[in-house]
Amino acid sequence: MRVNVPISAAAWTRFFSRWDILAFLLILGLLVFLAEASRHLFEPLAELQRQPPSLDPRNLPEYAARTTLRMLIAMVASLLFTFTYATLAAKSRTAERLLIPLLDILQSVPILGFISVTVVFFMALAPGRVLGAELASIFAIFTSQAWNMAFSFYQSLRTIPAELEEASRNFRLSPWMRFWRLDVPFAMPQLIWNMMMSMSGSWFFVVASEAISVGNTTITLPGIGSYIALAIERRDLVAVCWAIGAMLIVIFIYDQVLFRPLVAWADRFRFEQEPGTQAPESWVFDVLRRSRLIERLIAPFAALWRQTLRPRHPEKYVPAAQAAANMQGRFAFQVGLIVVALAAVALWQTVSFAIEGITMSDVATTLVLGLATLTRVVVLIALASVIWVPIGVWVGVRPRVANLIQPLAQFLAAFPANLLFPIVVSIIVAWKLSPNIWLSPLMILGTQWYILFNVIAGAAAIPNELRAVGVNLRVRGWLWWRRIALPAVLPYYVTGAITASGGSWNASIVAEVASWGDEHLQADGLGAYIAQQTDAGDFHRIVLGIAVMSLFVVVINRLFWRPLYFYAERKFRLG
């Protein structure tokens, strides 16, 4: 009988393999990194002012480490949020009705909006310490990561195959065990993909989340983001290049040490059972998996973990359905009460808040500015589509090129708009161009890649036979695009365009205002309005701007993107 016994006697004969040495180094590195990066958390806030950030590139490793740690902590928080929020939404009909629309709106609230509204609260949590500022920054990063992860997890939970669901009920898995044995594994591949997207998103806003300035509150936390902010303020092109280099390295390390191993590991959770495409590989994952040292280190934790999965009263026969139904009924009623109460309070608060400091002309202004930003988003998405759809299709039908392009596009998606300020601002000033037009491309800088990603995926998914038919019937040129390529990628394109459009709204806050040293440029738009009010610390108008922007995003999603998505899904989804 061939069984994998976790600790075999043979293992003792060769205690150290080369995998062990590598693994040991990896773990040691991780510990040093954590200690180094978290050392400053409990220092008093004054320490920050005493040691102002400097542009010395020798500081960059430390800055990079601290930025990385923040993103990591935010990622853990996002995962916790995802696991609880999305699970609740998927398991309870009542909760679902409230939580999913809420998530939809949260997703449309611009990230800067969260920062400006919550920074004071977080500073108050740990008065006078760096910790409070760090929490504010981490929360800002969290808001750029959590929503799409929660959506992905919720959607996975809703699509668990009925038979697996029945099997886990038939074998009477406890809810906790079911969660870890069925729900999480099933959702994992999709979730990891979304984690990678989230990480790109938080890089894009790295400046906004580290160099926080709301009215009189100004916080500059040491990190790559504030380094970039300082470099821009001082017009230091060399420092900008250093920052780009540091970012490149950090993103590369993240990819190699975190995401690639995760993707390789999650490959086993793919639900399709066919031995299909090549499995993803990762050297870090191989090292960790092959090292006996790691295995032995993990064993006790694994055993402990298994203990938590064990049911406490297995022999007890619970007529679960009925009990659950009763409980759910009572639960739903209580939740309903709380929700109604909260909604009433929120309404009262909003109304009184609005009456206090906002006039009708303010509302009109934001609506007009919203239309201006809307025009930009529409034009930019159209332009990006015209450029990236043909390129994406071209790349997608060539798997080798696609493999080269994917990581590149992923890096470009993470590239913060601020890093292009020097070039854009200089050009606009030198040639006396209109910022209203020429600042706009910055909005789509990070988000256009989602169109490219998805179109590549769509084109790669065109069945070989379908392409062969095209060749066989000599379908070429425009006819080929019209009858084969475009319909086949449409559902994918729509998915990408939805992400790109939502992201562009979000990016407008950092893209409609640009500065390079004392050169400040501003376009007329809702993003610039929010950024401006944040600088001024006018909370009434910040909230108004955020509310109007969320409204625009939600309405456009409901009226345009969603119907288009369902249409494309129904008509053009292959297979």
Next chain:
Amino acid sequence: MTAALLDIHNLRQSFPRADGGEHLVLDGVELALNEGQIVGLLGRTGSGKSTLLRLIAGLAQPTGGTVTYLGQTVNAPAPGIAMVFQSFALFPWLTVLENVQLGLEALGLPLPEIRKRALAAIDLIGLDGYESAYPRELSGGMRQRVGFARALVVHPNILLMDEPFSALDVLTAETLRTDFLELWGEGKLPIKGVILVTHNIEEAVLMCDRILLFSSNPGRIISDIAVDLKQPRNRLDPQFRDMVEKIYVAMTARKATPMQIGTVPTATITTVLPRVSANLMAGLVETLAAAPFNGKADLPVLADELAMESDELLPVAESLQMLRLAEIEGGDIKLTDIGRQFAEMGTDDRKRLFQRQLLAYVPLAAHVRHVLQERANHVAPKSRFLDELEDHMSTEDAEHTLRAVIAWGRFGEVFAYDDDSETFSLENPS
């Protein structure tokens, strides 16, 4: 006499319908499972046999009646009732061993015992050497063996099987059946009774001690047949053939009984139509017309010849009967004169004949055409007919029925249908 393991009394299951009425799936089901028995639930799609199995497993709640297992009412998954699934339902991220251990872990047994019992089950079911394989590395047959091992390892009193062999190829399915019967016969399986859901008549006769025959829409037990043949059974044994024939007769005869006018049941506008393609019907007519059948065939023989299962063949045969191209009697199918003419015709004539039969004997097709003719623009939305059908059947059946009539209507050029705009019209695109 031993007490019944499982007692089902007056069981009823229904779902709310769109118009506020209810769609009855199971009605008045009585069943007792005794120790040492394999009971087969045999019926067509829509007979509610899988629903019944899920009620027994405690995966769903009945609308009325009771399921009693060892004196306790089942209203949640009960310990001691394990299930084998049609498409295996293995967790793709767990190895064979981990899949098998799953149910034991849920029982909270100590780890060494889990390991011991899982390995014993793997050994018993012939999966030795595959412990660390993932399901995707295994063939269908091996996967279903894991499904069996996973169910047996918890030592259930009752094993529920939901068409466990229907997703496998013929040879693999036969091997697995034989292996199972052998272990069962030798008393090596830690189970006391089996309930098998199947639509395969031969499989039921091969494996079961008792066969309950289900009618469709709603599912009712129409016949309780004891199979007294000795194990191992031989498919070629005349007694075995007789039993298969008898069940074919019972399954095809029942539709005629409620309506005694003439010999052939007449469809009404509310009849749920099977989704059978016109091509398949034409193919069956041709096969029947040609040698060796020359217009008449024994249904089991015909199923063998075409390598079709009864569940696939019967809807086609009944569609032919509905259109008066053939008639079914006593387990035989016979071409009518019209059917013979149809076999001789070319495509265009066939379409014309099909159109005539369709308008005469499928009231829904005639109804759709009539509505279109009455409207000034000769166009009607799909929803108009769907709503009408949903007053009489479940949403799902209504959709299926409308799809079936669209397919037939297109073949017979009775009307046209545009799926993009979801509208019926009288004009074909020219």
